[in-house]
Amino acid sequence: MTGTIEARLAELGLTLPSAPNPVANYVPYAVTGNLLFISGQISKAADGTIATGLLGRDVTVEAGQAAARLCALNILAQAKAALGDLDRIAQIMRLTGFVAATADFADHPKVVNGASDLMVEVLGDKGRHTRAAVGVASLPMGSAVEVDAIIAIAG
Template sequence: MSAGTGAVEAKLAELGLTLPSVVPPLAAYQSAVRSGVYVYTSGQLPMVEGKLPVTGKVGGEVTPEEAKDLARICALNALAAVKSVAGDLDRIARVVKVVGFVASAHDFTGQPAVINGASELLGEVLGEKGVHARSAVGVMVLPLDAPVEVEVQVELVQD
């Protein structure tokens, strides 16, 4: 296989998914940075071709099921950000931590189920390497009125 189109991207294709282009930063930050063997992504919104498919609060304008699908998109965008600094997704030794933020209606308490969308995608794509620690946090509002935002920390195979 050619560089950058290894086993992980083959698995994405098998799942009917395509790695998107890296979402450009909305402010003064990088989409991902590498420090030693770790890559840290910035919070990834569920952008599709430069736009949010849905806006609003989960448990209000957005159903938990829609939000779970949006969390999958966030995880896919995070993988694109990781690839932008790692060069190849096959260099991922493991996903260490996922932090998910859910813009929640005042009485919504299903944040873990929403962020399962990101966790499940990482598991489907990376297998055991996708098993991670996680936080799922309810917040009042997210940038651009996004319903979900996900950040990921991965460990790379040593050079």
């Protein structure tokens, strides 16, 4: 039986990918008390392809938002791996979005909205969160976007 959040994902036509494995010496998530910390998730699709490039040069804001949505789906996949059930999410507390961009690109918040919007679409008010959107020169594997998360666990 699927939970409420997984039913909402299905209703939106979204499928969670398998939780990605770390690409270096770190863990994908850690729990302390009622907080779940999820390591940065890059813009990797379920088929293994990665949305790559620099915003302001070869990636549009819209494509960057789609890349950020992939990051958010990977965050939810890690949350499911950590918690066993997405309905244990009490609140998305914080998202930090990193956008690979040219020095003159200034629309980082618009790009990271792709992740923020997905969280609210899927989780409703539980998806509303604090956030930072930061521009960087490059990201792992050439990814266009990376997002990490802090999530409050119910119960």
